[in-house]
Amino acid sequence: xxxxxxCLLLVxxxxxxxxxxxxxxxxxxxxxxxxxxxxxxxxxxxPEGAQLCEDASGRDYRCGQTAALxxxxxxxxxxxxxxxxxKDQYGRxxxxxxxxxxxxxxxxxxxxxxxAYRRFSPDYIREEVRARAAKRGIWAGTFxxxxxxxRATRGAxxxxxxxxxxxxxxxxxxxxxxxxxxxDKVYHLPGSRDYTRTTIxxxxxxxxxxxxxxxxxxxxxxxRR
Numbered sequence: 483x484x485x486x487x488x489c490l491l492l493v494x495x496x497x498x499x500x501x502x503x504x505x506x507x508x509x510x511x512x513x514x515x516x517x518x519x520x521x522x523x524x525x526x527x528x529p530e531g532a533q534l535c536e537d538a539s540g541r542d543y544r545c546g547q548t549a550a551l552x553x554x555x556x557x558x559x560x561x562x563x564x565x566x567x568x569k570d571q572y573g574r575x576x577x578x579x580x581x582x583x584x585x586x587x588x589x590x591x592x593x594x595x596x597x598a599y600r601r602f603s604p605d606y607i608r609e610e611v612r613a614r615a616a617k618r619g620i621w622a623g624t625f626x627x628x629x630x631x632x633r634a635t636r637g638a639x640x641x642x643x644x645x646x647x648x649x650x651x652x653x654x655x656x657x658x659x660x661x662x663x664x665x666d667k668v669y670h671l672p673g674s675r676d677y678t679r680t681t682i683x684x685x686x687x688x689x690x691x692x693x694x695x696x697x698x699x700x701x702x703x704x705x706r707r
Contacts, residue, residue, distance in 0.1 A: 500566075501563055501564060501565055501566070502516050502517070502519055502521065502563075502564040502566065502575065502577065503516070503561060503562070503563045503564070504516045504517045504561060504562065505559065505561065505562070505701075506521075506557055506562040506579075507687050507689065507700060507701070508550050508553050508554040508557065508700055509550070509689065510528065510530065510531050510546060510549070510550045511528025511529060511546055511549030511550045511552075511553060511590065511595055511596055512526055512527060512528040512549075512590070512596055513574070514562065514564070514579065515687050516562060516564065517687075518686060518687065519575055520572075520573065520574045520575070521564050521574060521575050521576075521577050521579065522570055522574040522575070522576045522577070523576075523577065523578075523579060523586070523587045523590070523596075524567045524568075524576045524577055524578050524587060524603065524605075525578070525587055525598065525599055525602065525603035525605040525606050526587050526590055526591050526596040526597065526598060526599055526606055527596060527597055527598075527599040527627070527628045527629060528546065528549045528550075528590060528595060528596035528597075528628060529545040529546035529549055529596075529620065529625065529628050529631070530546045530628055530631060530632060530635075531544070531546040531547055531550065531692075532544070532546065532635075533545055533546040533625075533626070533628065533631050533635075535620050535623060535624065535625035535626075536623040536624045536625070537622060537623040538617075538622045538623050539623075540623070545619075545620050545625060546628075547692065547696065548595070548619075549590065549595035549596060549619075550696070551695070551696055551699045551700075552590075552593065552595050553586070553590060553595065554696075554699045554700040554701070555699045556581070556586075556589065557581055557586070558701075559701065560581045560582070561581075562579050562580070562581055562586070563579065563580050563581075564577035564578070564579040564580075565577055565578045565579075565580075587605075587606060588606055588609050591606045591609040591610050591613060592609040592612060592613055592618075593613065593618055593619055594613040594614075594616075594617075594618030594619020594620050594621045594622070595619050595620070597610055597620075597627065597628070598610040601629075656671075656672050656690070656692075657669050657670070657671055657672070657690060657691040657692070657693070657694065657696075657697055658670045658677060658680045658682055658688075658690060658691075659682070659688055659689045659690065659691055659697055659700070659702045660680050660682065660688055661686060661687055661688050666703075667700075667701055667702040667703065668702060668703060668704070668705050669691060669694070669697040669702040669703070669704060669705075670705065671694070671704075674705070675705075676705065
């Protein structure tokens with residue numbers, strides 16, 4: 483009986499928090515939305531949506547958008563199970579998220595779409611070392627660490643445990659991703675029939691996209707004719 487009690491005392495309070503489970507919408511390379519809950523992936527840091535990196539040929543590309551698209555495609559229609567670890571100052575739930583048994587946080591780092599956020603966790607350093615050795619993703623070329631890019635771009639005076647995430651609309655992305663009452667995810671292009679009257683409710687999981695490919699990768703479809 484004493485052993486059982488001792489084991490219970492070793493369980494982290496975070497593990498007692500109810501898991502967040504459902505279909506996920508990808509906001510950026512390290513942020514998801516599940517049933518109106520914004521989730522910041524624990525222990526990793528992905529390039530921001532507007533951030534540019536250089537590929538192996540020295541050409542600029544939007545590495546943050548690449549990370550978000552890769553994550554959305556990897557998740558697809560699968561159910562995502564997120565284990566809350568903390569709450570950040572922006573109200574996001576900091577979590578380890580899984581697709582089945584696969585740790586999505588680890589997957590992003592292992593593919594070179596994010597780095598281990600060493601300042602706050604050592605959990606994904608091994609995956610980063612392997613991705614760097616294999617020159618996967620951002621490691622194929624050159625890049626600025628996301629936290630340094632944020633400080634330089636936003637003029638931050640200090641780094642917090644989790645940085646604010648810019649909305650896609652702030653990146654001049656004009657495609658509207660709307661969710662109908664029946665749950666259908668439909669995107670509307672500027673100039674299309676329903677574009678002007680379509681409003682976006684980010685709290686409901688709706689969002690803006692920068693391209694049709696991005697919208698389709700996240701699970702949205704074009705309107706039916």
